[in-house]
Amino acid sequence: MLELSNVTVRYGQHRALENASVNVGKGEIVVILGANGAGKSTLLKAASGICEGVVTGDIRLDGTTLTGLAANRIVDAGLALVPEGRGVFPDLTVRENLTLGAYASRARDNEKMTLDRVYSLFPKLAERGKQIVGTMSGGEQQMVAIGRAMMSNPTILTLDEPSLGLSPLLSKELFQNLARVRALGIGVLMVEQNAKQSLAIADRGYLIENAHVVHQDSAANLMRDPAVQAAYLGVGSGDDGTAPDTAPEKAMPETFAEAFVVRPRSQKTLSADTILGRSVDDMVAAAGRQSVAAAAQKRPDPGRAARAEIPTDRLAAALAEIERSAKAARNRPKPKPTPTPDRRPVTAPTDRPAEGKPRPVIEVYRAPRVEVYRRQPDGSGYERK
Numbered sequence: 001m002l003e004l005s006n007v008t009v010r011y012g013q014h015r016a017l018e019n020a021s022v023n024v025g026k027g028e029i030v031v032i033l034g035a036n037g038a039g040k041s042t043l044l045k046a047a048s049g050i051c052e053g054v055v056t057g058d059i060r061l062d063g064t065t066l067t068g069l070a071a072n073r074i075v076d077a078g079l080a081l082v083p084e085g086r087g088v089f090p091d092l093t094v095r096e097n098l099t100l101g102a103y104a105s106r107a108r109d110n111e112k113m114t115l116d117r118v119y120s121l122f123p124k125l126a127e128r129g130k131q132i133v134g135t136m137s138g139g140e141q142q143m144v145a146i147g148r149a150m151m152s153n154p155t156i157l158t159l160d161e162p163s164l165g166l167s168p169l170l171s172k173e174l175f176q177n178l179a180r181v182r183a184l185g186i187g188v189l190m191v192e193q194n195a196k197q198s199l200a201i202a203d204r205g206y207l208i209e210n211a212h213v214v215h216q217d218s219a220a221n222l223m224r225d226p227a228v229q230a231a232y233l234g235v236g237s238g239d240d241g242t243a244p245d246t247a248p249e250k251a252m253p254e255t256f257a258e259a260f261v262v263r264p265r266s267q268k269t270l271s272a273d274t275i276l277g278r279s280v281d282d283m284v285a286a287a288g289r290q291s292v293a294a295a296a297q298k299r300p301d302p303g304r305a306a307r308a309e310i311p312t313d314r315l316a317a318a319l320a321e322i323e324r325s326a327k328a329a330r331n332r333p334k335p336k337p338t339p340t341p342d343r344r345p346v347t348a349p350t351d352r353p354a355e356g357k358p359r360p361v362i363e364v365y366r367a368p369r370v371e372v373y374r375r376q377p378d379g380s381g382y383e384r385k
């Protein structure tokens with residue numbers, strides 16, 4: 001069993017995780033849910049020995065203390081990590097990627113047997129053994145990443161957002177594969193933004209908010225929990241088939257539809273420049289229209305806002321900020337396109353208000369609720385509204 005007891009992680013002065021206690025038994029799937037920046041990846045990294053921060057507390061795997069061990073020793077102890085973004089070697093074949101996963105001493109002696117086990121778990125990998133991984137689809141590459149982690153013959157498999165970038169169909173296949181891993185008696189601990197599909201196959205789950213484990217329960221109970229439904233399962237947002245609580249997409253200008261569809265939470269900050277390349281102003285203007293319409297629909301039901309933990313006064317203040325910026329953006333002439341718009345940093349526009357302060361750059365995204373951040377004019381960070 002993997003046991004994290006009172007684990008705290010500090011990055012400098014910042015406490016990314018505080019007194020977190022999580023455990024995973026053999027043959028069970030445990031999901032960790034939480035908002036962006038809550039500390040989920042930090043928890044996985046701390047357990048795997050790859051955390052850049054200072055880790056304190058007790059982390060054990062079947063009685064062996066992992067805290068302070070080097071990452072390779074932790075793999076030897078039986079804990080494998082599939083990192084966010086998979087970390088496969090795109091220029092190598094499937095088989096080469098898998099073989100590289102067997103570097104742990106616990107796996108080296110039985111490499112052939114472990115490879116056979118991985119191939120029987122994922123027959124597609126056996127068929128594609130000679131394929132260059134970079135030519136595979138996202139779902140197939142994720143399978144390679146999991147297969148490679150399985151090559152270390154782990155007792156606990158940890159995964160950081162494994163469904164990231166996968167279509168709902170491929171995600172479903174991925175979670176089914178993880179259920180097959182569980183059936184081998186291996187414990188699975190995953191951080192996931194796809195709460196609905198991951199809870200559907202999980203045994204238990206934990207909620208992390210602002211560096212603290214705030215709740216844990218069986219997956220079935222979490223799926224029934226109204227607070228979890230509002231925050232993670234998109235109930236009422238349209239994701240789950242219930243009526244959407246925002247303005248319909250058709251009402252959006254077509255160019256901006258991409259920016260405002262409800263995306264997986266892991267989409268993180270959706271920078272206006274990233275999406276549009278050059279038109280921050282139009283983005284802000286669209287955000288103002290869209291968000292105000294959404295807020296107008298939310299306001300009559302303060303109970304819903306409370307459940308989703310959106311303080312309406314802060315939301316209203318943020319939306320007012322957007323409206324002000326949208327108005328300013330609409331009244332300003334369009335900036336000239338630059339030769340390399342894609343790489344252009346997000347900076348405040350050059351014209352400035354009368355008082356001489358740089359106009360704030362506002363990034364708006366839904367994940368799936370509206371969150372608004374103001375980028376510091378000097379680029380040193382973000383201030384949450």
Ligand SMILES: Nc1ncnc2c1ncn2[C@@H]1O[C@H](COP(=O)(O)OP(=O)(O)OP(=O)(O)O)[C@@H](O)[C@H]1O
Nearest residue numbers: 011016034035036037038039040041042043052268
């Ligand atoms: N190497 C680092 N140095 C400094 N701060 C960090 C570092 N890694 C993470 N943090 C900070 O620690 C906090 C928790 O980050 P973490 O990546 O664990 O969040 P998360 O819950 O996994 O979020 P996400 O879903 O966005 O990946 C964040 O505020 C993040 O900015």
